[in-house]
Amino acid sequence: MKLTRLFSVRKVLSYLLVLSVVYAAYSIYYKIKYWGFSLTPKTVTDVWRIDAKVTFEPTSKNIRVALSVPDGNENFDILSEDIIANGYNISKDEKDNRVIFDGKNKHGKQSLYYRLNIYEDVKNTQINLQKPQKVERPILSEEEQQQMKQIWELARAQEEGNKVQKVIKTVNQEMTNPSMSLVLPLKHTSKAFAEKIIQILAYKHIPARIARAVKLEEGKKTERPDIMLEAYLDNSWKLYDLNNGNIGLPDKWIVFQRGGISLLDVRGGEDSKVMFSVLKSVATPMKMAEHRAKANDKFSEYEYSIYTLPLLEQNTLKWLMIFPLAILVVVILRNVIGVSTMGTFTPMLLAMSLVKTGFIPGLICFSIMIFLGLVMRAVVAKLNLLLVPRISFVVIFVILLIQLLTIIGYRIDSSLVSSAIFFPIIITAWIIERASITWEEEGARNTLKEIFNTLLTAVVTYFVINNETVRHVMFAFNELNIVILFIVMLLGTYTGYRLTEITRFASLAAKDK
Amino acid sequence: MFKWIETARKLRENGVLGMNDRNYSVIAKYNDRSLYTLVDDKVKTKKLANDINISTPKMIGIIEHQYEVKNLVDIVKGYKTFVIKPAHGSGGKGVLVIKDFDGEKFYSASGEVLTFKEVYQHVSNTLSGLFSLGGRYDVALIEETVNFSDVFKDFSYHGIPDVRVIVYKGFPAMVMMRLATKESDGKANLHQGGVGVGLDVKTGKTLRAVLHDKPVTIHPDTGANLMDLKVPFWREHLLIGALAYDMTGLGYLGADIVLDKNRGPMMLEVNARPGLAIQIANGKGLKTRLKEIDEKFPTGLTAEERVDYVLNN
Numbered sequence: 083m084k085l086t087r088l089f090s091v092r093k094v095l096s097y098l099l100v101l102s103v104v105y106a107a108y109s110i111y112y113k114i115k116y117w118g119f120s121l122t123p124k125t126v127t128d129v130w131r132i133d134a135k136v137t138f139e140p141t142s143k144n145i146r147v148a149l150s151v152p153d154g155n156e157n158f159d160i161l162s163e164d165i166i167a168n169g170y171n172i173s174k175d176e177k178d179n180r181v182i183f184d185g186k187n188k189h190g191k192q193s194l195y196y197r198l199n200i201y202e203d204v205k206n207t208q209i210n211l212q213k214p215q216k217v218e219r220p221i222l223s224e225e226e227q228q229q230m231k232q233i234w235e236l237a238r239a240q241e242e243g244n245k246v247q248k249v250i251k252t253v254n255q256e257m258t259n260p261s262m263s264l265v266l267p268l269k270h271t272s273k274a275f276a277e278k279i280i281q282i283l284a285y286k287h288i289p290a291r292i293a294r295a296v297k298l299e300e301g302k303k304t305e306r307p308d309i310m311l312e313a314y315l316d317n318s319w320k321l322y323d324l325n326n327g328n329i330g331l332p333d334k335w336i337v338f339q340r341g342g343i344s345l346l347d348v349r350g351g352e353d354s355k356v357m358f359s360v361l362k363s364v365a366t367p368m369k370m371a372e373h374r375a376k377a378n379d380k381f382s383e384y385e386y387s388i389y390t391l392p393l394l395e396q397n398t399l400k401w402l403m404i405f406p407l408a409i410l411v412v413v414i415l416r417n418v419i420g421v422s423t424m425g426t427f428t429p430m431l432l433a434m435s436l437v438k439t440g441f442i443p444g445l446i447c448f449s450i451m452i453f454l455g456l457v458m459r460a461v462v463a464k465l466n467l468l469l470v471p472r473i474s475f476v477v478i479f480v481i482l483l484i485q486l487l488t489i490i491g492y493r494i495d496s497s498l499v500s501s502a503i504f505f506p507i508i509i510t511a512w513i514i515e516r517a518s519i520t521w522e523e524e525g526a527r528n529t530l531k532e533i534f535n536t537l538l539t540a541v542v543t544y545f546v547i548n549n550e551t552v553r554h555v556m557f558a559f560n561e562l563n564i565v566i567l568f569i570v571m572l573l574g575t576y577t578g579y580r581l582t583e584i585t586r587f588a589s590l591a592a593k594d595k
Numbered sequence: 596m597f598k599w600i601e602t603a604r605k606l607r608e609n610g611v612l613g614m615n616d617r618n619y620s621v622i623a624k625y626n627d628r629s630l631y632t633l634v635d636d637k638v639k640t641k642k643l644a645n646d647i648n649i650s651t652p653k654m655i656g657i658i659e660h661q662y663e664v665k666n667l668v669d670i671v672k673g674y675k676t677f678v679i680k681p682a683h684g685s686g687g688k689g690v691l692v693i694k695d696f697d698g699e700k701f702y703s704a705s706g707e708v709l710t711f712k713e714v715y716q717h718v719s720n721t722l723s724g725l726f727s728l729g730g731r732y733d734v735a736l737i738e739e740t741v742n743f744s745d746v747f748k749d750f751s752y753h754g755i756p757d758v759r760v761i762v763y764k765g766f767p768a769m770v771m772m773r774l775a776t777k778e779s780d781g782k783a784n785l786h787q788g789g790v791g792v793g794l795d796v797k798t799g800k801t802l803r804a805v806l807h808d809k810p811v812t813i814h815p816d817t818g819a820n821l822m823d824l825k826v827p828f829w830r831e832h833l834l835i836g837a838l839a840y841d842m843t844g845l846g847y848l849g850a851d852i853v854l855d856k857n858r859g860p861m862m863l864e865v866n867a868r869p870g871l872a873i874q875i876a877n878g879k880g881l882k883t884r885l886k887e888i889d890e891k892f893p894t895g896l897t898a899e900e901r902v903d904y905v906l907n908n
């Protein structure tokens with residue numbers, strides 16, 4: 083009956099473990115999909131800040147400024163939008179993606195700011211662009227028609243690309259050909275260039291339009307966005323580079339405006355212009371998560387996670403979140419491997435200190451402290467002090483030692499010595515006390531063995547928790563701690579041999595009976 | 596790796612009890628935590644033992660408070676030899692054996708000459724918890740010394756040999772004798788270098804002996820042939836173990852027994868979580884034995900009947 087009870091405890095814990103694994107797996111999937119968390123510690127994401135500064139001189143009482151702005155772009159997600167325009171009414175024209183500024187009775191030069199923070203997020207979804215109306219052939223003179231046909235003939239002779247690409251290539255090649263001057267751009271501006279190509283494409287009923295895009299370059303300032311061509315072919319809008327006919331938006335480009343409407347429209351003002359400036363900054367993935375969660379309509383779930391807490395609390399929790407894993411390591415080392423250490427969680431706390439001090443300096447500094455502490459403790463042992471005062475002595479001695487080492491370390495500029503300050507005082511004192519008692523009662527060999535085991539466990543724990551990826555995963559996917567909880571509980575029912583027992587009892591394995 | 600798995604499989608076949616298994620399947624099941632207090636306090640254990648007619652070294656007195664320390668001389672009046680030990684000590688920590696007291700100087704068993712002040716200090720340290728589990732406040736127990744039987748004179752170097760009986764559900768399950776060596780410094784703990792001698796539970800004769808987990812046949816210091824060892828008053832030894840179960844209710848316990856020249860076997864202490872080294876000393880797995888007791892041994896017997904059952908089956 084007792085055996086079945088034992089079996090069922092194990093069984094129940096196994097079920098709970100499986101459930102927690104399923105929950106964690108779902109949660110991890112959810113966080114990656116909707117919050118944009120990643121399994122690797124990508125420390126920062128590039129965030130681009132684009133400022134569009136509109137300036138103009140007012141000429142009448144009523145002013146209306148319309149600025150085309152990016153919508154959800156192919157390559158980017160919008161982090162935040164900001165408009166600075168004192169005394170203007172702001173509205174947004176969702177259909178054409180324009181910001182409208184309405185002002186009254188303004189005098190002197192006006193400056194309006196539109197600020198956009200975006201970050202790269204490659205989405206494979208096609209942006210839903212409206213299907214265009216059928217394009218009518220432009221009305222052309224006889225001569226123009228001749229030249230148009232000639233262009234198309236040349237274009238057809240091109241080897242690579244679709245119709246649009248072929249046209250762009252041909253126009254680039256024949257730019258100076260006088261026999262086609264009527265249909266080719268006169269001025270060498272990209273706007274004129276694009277307009278002529280639109281005309282050529284219209285001749286074959288291919289809808290096309292101008293798109294204005296800004297290339298993101300650190301510290302860039304420009305009055306004129308770059309012009310690209312967008313053409314509708316085979317049932318989809320595609321962007322084309324006017325210089326070489328390459329399809330698609332190049333890396334780090336953002337489209338501000340597409341179609342017939344202008345980039346900037348100022349009514350009741352003159353001398354208007356828009357100035358773009360680009361700045362690059364960085365943000366942590368956790369910071370981005372909030373926006374991703376919002377974008378995916380999962381914000382209420384996000385709000386109650388640890389990632390919306392103030393940074394200080396987050397950092398404390400990030401530190402705490404690594405503890406369960408360290409505890410798991412200790413449990414495995416003690417109950418499955420069978421390493422006996424001083425105190426159950428002493429090695430774990432030592433490992434935590436090593437993370438702060440750095441590995442080699444920490445180990446050396448700790449050894450120095452233990453050595454000096456043991457020497458001092460041996461001297462004091464002769465005084466036969468009572469227990470509590472004696473341990474108190476060791477604690478105070480350790481505090482003074484830490485103080486001394488820190489000062490010396492600072493003076494001689496050695497992080498090796500000054501890392502003393504990161505070791506837990508009570509734990510250090512306790513190790514010294516315990517070691518000195520073991521030394522008296524069981525000799526140096528056993529003491530050194532115990533210290534060695536303790537340090538070994540601390541080192542193993544250190545290597546697990548000092549891994550940047552491990553720390554990131556335990557914080558970003560903190561539901562794993564529930565899995566660890568059940569693993570630890572399940573290990574509490576492990577009745578197999580510890581690894582060290584296999585050697586210890588080896589002589590009993592040889593016999594048959 | 597494969598070798599380990601193979602060894603583990605053989606250990607399992609031979610019924611060797613591992614530490615995890617002991618804690619989970621035996622101690623957690625049969626040793627109620629509330630019973631621990633009965634064996635943690637040696638004064639309490641001694642009283643319980645006397646109630647049930649288990650002989651123990653006679654108590655001379657106890658010192659509970661620091662201000663009573665100076666009463667030591669009055670307490671030990673008329674005794675030339677006595678032992679001071681912490682009531683909550685373990686593994687022989689803080690045990691001071693006084694071989695001779697001439698009214699001015701104390702002569703310890705390890706050959707030291709101690710002044711009043713030094714002995715008082717020792718008692719004082721004991722009270723403040725220096726030797727007790729977890730460092731809590733303790734009581735100093737003063738009892739008569741054991742007159743060790745000469746039977747084991749050649750088998751132990753400067754120390755006290757004792758018999759450890761593992762008792763499972765009241766039945767003596769496995770027995771070993773622990774002998775002090777030069778290395779173990781008068782103590783008989785195996786991990787400190789004492790010799791462990793596995794004894795046949797039916798006869799009290801040597802099965803095999805180990806030193807540092809390796810088989811030996813002669814004592815490293817005295818040269819005595821360990822195979823010749825035979826513990827006298829064997830039934831009485833086992834009976835103390837069986838009675839310790841009646842006394843404490845612990846399903847799994849280790850009783851430490853010494854042989855007195857005049858009074859026969861006496862119980863020193865009971866351990867609620869005895870170690871597993873006894874398996875190495877006996878060359879046998881304990882689990883096989885526990886299983887045998889679980890499955891074959893009758894229940895509802897008195898201590899005497901249990902001992903007889905073990906001796907005859």
